[in-house]
Amino acid sequence: MNGIHDVGGMDGFGKVVTGEDEVLFHEDWERRAFGLLNGALGQGFFNLDEMRHGIERMNPADYLTSGYYGHWTATLAKLLVEKGMIDESELDRRTQAYQKESNKEIPRRENPELVEHMKQVVKFGASTVREISAQPKFGIGSRVKTINHNPSGHTRLPRYARGKYGIINAVYDAHVFPDAHAHGKGESPEYLYSVRLTADELWGVNGQEAVYIDLWESYLIPVNE
Amino acid sequence: MNGIHDVGGMDGFGKVVTGEDEVLFHEDWERRAFGLLNGALGQGFFNLDEMRHGIERMNPADYLTSGYYGHWTATLAKLLVEKGMIDESELDRRTQAYQKESNKEIPRRENPELVEHMKQVVKFGASTVREISAQPKFGIGSRVKTINHNPSGHTRLPRYARGKYGIINAVYDAHVFPDAHAHGKGESPEYLYSVRLTADELWGVNGQEAVYIDLWESYLIPVNE
Amino acid sequence: MSENHNHDHHHHGHHHPSPESYWSARTKAVESLLIEKGLISSDAIESVVQFYEKDLGPMHGKKVVAKAWSDPDFKQKLLADSETVLKDLGYFGMQGEHVRVVENTEDVHNVVCCTLCSCYPWALLGLPPAWYKEPAYRSRIVKEPRSVLEEFGLVLPDKVEIRVWDSSAEIRYLVIPERPAGTEGMTEEELAELVTRDSMIGVVKVQPPARANV
Amino acid sequence: MSENHNHDHHHHGHHHPSPESYWSARTKAVESLLIEKGLISSDAIESVVQFYEKDLGPMHGKKVVAKAWSDPDFKQKLLADSETVLKDLGYFGMQGEHVRVVENTEDVHNVVCCTLCSCYPWALLGLPPAWYKEPAYRSRIVKEPRSVLEEFGLVLPDKVEIRVWDSSAEIRYLVIPERPAGTEGMTEEELAELVTRDSMIGVVKVQPPARANV
Numbered sequence: 001m002n003g004i005h006d007v008g009g010m011d012g013f014g015k016v017v018t019g020e021d022e023v024l025f026h027e028d029w030e031r032r033a034f035g036l037l038n039g040a041l042g043q044g045f046f047n048l049d050e051m052r053h054g055i056e057r058m059n060p061a062d063y064l065t066s067g068y069y070g071h072w073t074a075t076l077a078k079l080l081v082e083k084g085m086i087d088e089s090e091l092d093r094r095t096q097a098y099q100k101e102s103n104k105e106i107p108r109r110e111n112p113e114l115v116e117h118m119k120q121v122v123k124f125g126a127s128t129v130r131e132i133s134a135q136p137k138f139g140i141g142s143r144v145k146t147i148n149h150n151p152s153g154h155t156r157l158p159r160y161a162r163g164k165y166g167i168i169n170a171v172y173d174a175h176v177f178p179d180a181h182a183h184g185k186g187e188s189p190e191y192l193y194s195v196r197l198t199a200d201e202l203w204g205v206n207g208q209e210a211v212y213i214d215l216w217e218s219y220l221i222p223v224n225e
Numbered sequence: 226m227n228g229i230h231d232v233g234g235m236d237g238f239g240k241v242v243t244g245e246d247e248v249l250f251h252e253d254w255e256r257r258a259f260g261l262l263n264g265a266l267g268q269g270f271f272n273l274d275e276m277r278h279g280i281e282r283m284n285p286a287d288y289l290t291s292g293y294y295g296h297w298t299a300t301l302a303k304l305l306v307e308k309g310m311i312d313e314s315e316l317d318r319r320t321q322a323y324q325k326e327s328n329k330e331i332p333r334r335e336n337p338e339l340v341e342h343m344k345q346v347v348k349f350g351a352s353t354v355r356e357i358s359a360q361p362k363f364g365i366g367s368r369v370k371t372i373n374h375n376p377s378g379h380t381r382l383p384r385y386a387r388g389k390y391g392i393i394n395a396v397y398d399a400h401v402f403p404d405a406h407a408h409g410k411g412e413s414p415e416y417l418y419s420v421r422l423t424a425d426e427l428w429g430v431n432g433q434e435a436v437y438i439d440l441w442e443s444y445l446i447p448v449n450e
Numbered sequence: 451m452s453e454n455h456n457h458d459h460h461h462h463g464h465h466h467p468s469p470e471s472y473w474s475a476r477t478k479a480v481e482s483l484l485i486e487k488g489l490i491s492s493d494a495i496e497s498v499v500q501f502y503e504k505d506l507g508p509m510h511g512k513k514v515v516a517k518a519w520s521d522p523d524f525k526q527k528l529l530a531d532s533e534t535v536l537k538d539l540g541y542f543g544m545q546g547e548h549v550r551v552v553e554n555t556e557d558v559h560n561v562v563c564c565t566l567c568s569c570y571p572w573a574l575l576g577l578p579p580a581w582y583k584e585p586a587y588r589s590r591i592v593k594e595p596r597s598v599l600e601e602f603g604l605v606l607p608d609k610v611e612i613r614v615w616d617s618s619a620e621i622r623y624l625v626i627p628e629r630p631a632g633t634e635g636m637t638e639e640e641l642a643e644l645v646t647r648d649s650m651i652g653v654v655k656v657q658p659p660a661r662a663n664v
Numbered sequence: 665m666s667e668n669h670n671h672d673h674h675h676h677g678h679h680h681p682s683p684e685s686y687w688s689a690r691t692k693a694v695e696s697l698l699i700e701k702g703l704i705s706s707d708a709i710e711s712v713v714q715f716y717e718k719d720l721g722p723m724h725g726k727k728v729v730a731k732a733w734s735d736p737d738f739k740q741k742l743l744a745d746s747e748t749v750l751k752d753l754g755y756f757g758m759q760g761e762h763v764r765v766v767e768n769t770e771d772v773h774n775v776v777c778c779t780l781c782s783c784y785p786w787a788l789l790g791l792p793p794a795w796y797k798e799p800a801y802r803s804r805i806v807k808e809p810r811s812v813l814e815e816f817g818l819v820l821p822d823k824v825e826i827r828v829w830d831s832s833a834e835i836r837y838l839v840i841p842e843r844p845a846g847t848e849g850m851t852e853e854e855l856a857e858l859v860t861r862d863s864m865i866g867v868v869k870v871q872p873p874a875r876a877n878v
């Protein structure tokens with residue numbers, strides 16, 4: 001979807017602000033949001049592509065004002081409701097209760113097995129590489145054009161990189177295809193490529209700059225020279 | 226600029242909500258903002274292109290949360306400060322004072338001559354058509370490609386319509402060129418065209434839909450068939 | 451970045467700021483400073499507002515549509531040179547300096563928007579409705595016009611071409627909707643009463659008259 | 665649309681929500697419900713957090729860079745097949761399953777971003793800094809990388825090609841910065857101390873060692 005998350009090439013967000021305090025979490029709830037989301041992902045309540053798409057579907061004003069971990073809580077809540085794991089009205093009531101009573105305690109529960117499981121998740125991650133029988137359609141140096149698609153669902157082809165001519169920089173393995181995987185349509189693995197798009201092609205400016213972006217095979221059209 | 230204002234083709238803003246109360250102004254300050262901005266435009270404190278660019282330069286989160294007349298007040302304040310007509314710190318202090326004391330009175334001043342002037346402004350408007358000696362470069366039916374430019378300043382070529390092939394639907398008069406006029410670079414009038422861009426070209430979908438958009442000559446490149 | 455202070459934003463479905471919001475206070479602050487500096491007058495502000503709230507009266511657009519429905523010659527001239535014809539009728543003014551009229555038919559449906567801001571033919575239709583100015587309409591109407599029109603209750607056959615007019619310059623667009631069945635013999639005044647604002651933006655059709663006599 | 669209630673947004677320069685914000689309460693609400701339903705445990709949440717806050721330790725990326733600077737054979741293998749080489753060293757894990765290493769030279773400068781979200785090589789660099797996740801960096805680095813790098817204090821000659829790696833898939837990128845002058849004869853451990861996180865994202869160069877002996 002052409003959501004607010006797809007900010008590549010936008011103007012108006014001001015200068016990059018650095019030199020702030022570099023703590024990982026500014027508030028304790030951010031710390032909990034980080035742990036919760038990883039716990040949900042690590043137990044397979046939903047996958048990473050669904051998680052990203054949940055963020056993309058936030059109201060744009062909320063997206064811009066809730067901060068990074070606000071996004072995490074938003075998608076976590078949305079997906080748990082959509083999967084039927086928690087009830088939306090119960091969640092809303094509970095949210096209001098915590099807003100009214102900020103010292104209200106969160107119940108505790110221990111589960112050493114889950115701790116162990118999460119340690120493995122963090123240690124080994126989850127590869128998205130899959131073996132497929134097909135051969136890659138493009139080789140290094142191939143000229144390609146990116147498709148101009150505008151799906152209402154999840155995609156990892158950002159708006160700024162659509163309908164552009166580029167060159168294959170690297171042929172990677174076949175990876176799980178997010179456009180399918182975010183929508184319960186299976187993994188549909190496809191070859192992934194690093195594609196070089198010049199600043200001239202992207203922005204109409206001359207300059208010694210290029211973007212290298214990772215694109216799945218079905219985002220690419222062969223170009224006959 | 227590729228600002229938050231350039232929403233054409235974005236997803237995520239939800240359904241169009243109609244059937245609300247249809248009053249022109251929901252709050253009295255919106256009424257005042259409307260009168261103030263028109264009074265400033267009508268007296269030539271700044272022009273309409275500067276006004277639009279002032280809105281575009283709002284912080285994106287502010288843009289999405291301040292409402293239509295919030296945009297008007299934002300650009301009015303920004304431009305008056307930039308033109309040196311009011312002092313920013315004085316304005317900030319005054320804003321805080323009205324936030325603290327909502328019943329604080331606004332001073333009154335009458336000026337029947339200005340009332341009369343504004344009546345003329347509203348009645349006759351301000352044409353942007355200018356006579357130029359050049360002939361239009363394109364005729365009805367000409368095939369054109371829109372340029373892919375990404376200026377940091379004001380432009381009326383939205384992102385969704387860049388780098389696209391289209392057909393000239395109508396040749397209008399020469400109009401003041403916003404990309405110059407918003408930046409104190411004079412009126413630089415150019416021929417204006419209605420350009421037909423099909424849904425297939427814009428969004429990669431088949432369908433009996435097309436956008437007709439008004440574009441200045443320098444946004445267009447001739448296409449030899 | 452002067453707006454970027456710690457002020458509260460209450461955002462609801464429509465982002466109508468609440469009474470003593472930052473933007474209300476900011477507007478008052480600008481007004482008070484301009485008044486003090488002699489750069490604006492209270493009565494000038496009020497007269498502009500009053501014009502659009504009270505004096506503009508019924509939409510001129512309705513009369514234009516009714517006349518076009520009643521008089522084929524007029525319609526032809528109106529479509530060929532909208533601006534001159536409307537000026538001759540006295541229908542012009544701020545945000546109506548340059549107007550193009552387009553006609554809905556069985557085969558072609560026109561709908562008007564402004565994706566970059568909210569340009570609208572004030573001189574013919576008054577100030578725009580809230581939805582016209584919101585991102586939802588502006589973002590979607592150019593990309594998925596058929597779905598948006600369906601949300602307005604207008605389901606068009608697939609073969610009907612939809613033309614979306616994005617008012618990106620100073621031309622303002624007015625749609626002549628299709629004349630509904632059952633209006634034969636009606637006067638221009640009666641016809642004008644049927645024409646709605648939304649039908650002249652192009653998001654709905656004009657409904658046939660209620661058949662009180664049936 | 666469940667977030668779209670009347671809650672206050674306080675937005676500051678960096679949109680860090682204030683203590684008892686809607687999002688804080690919402691997070692607590694989710695946690696409490698998941699705990700009650702037995703779907704998560706408090707200690708599991710804490711152990712994940714602790715890993716990134718405390719256990720991950722000094723950045724593995726530094727050691728990789730120092731080794732690449734010290735050992736040309738290693739560097740060659742690392743650039744040719746980053747993933748295998750890093751796995752052999754034990755540097756992998758969540759958000760580090762697939763890694764490609766790219767090298768800065770006199771002629772080519774690499775810089776990493778993720779425009780669509782904030783993908784980042786956690787396993788090599790830990791969690792990303794705040795600026796990496798904010799729209800300002802994500803929006804601008806692909807369009808005006810030279811200006812963005814100048815804001816980080818890095819002014820590159822026009823002839824230097826800038827390559828911006830937009831992490832749009834599950835490959836994570838690590839930059840080997842240029843080895844600074846004056847580091848001849850330093851050990852891998854000493855070199856690793858010079859390497860900064862930002863230099864491995866590619867927004868700055870590694871500075872030469874302070875010349876304490878001069």
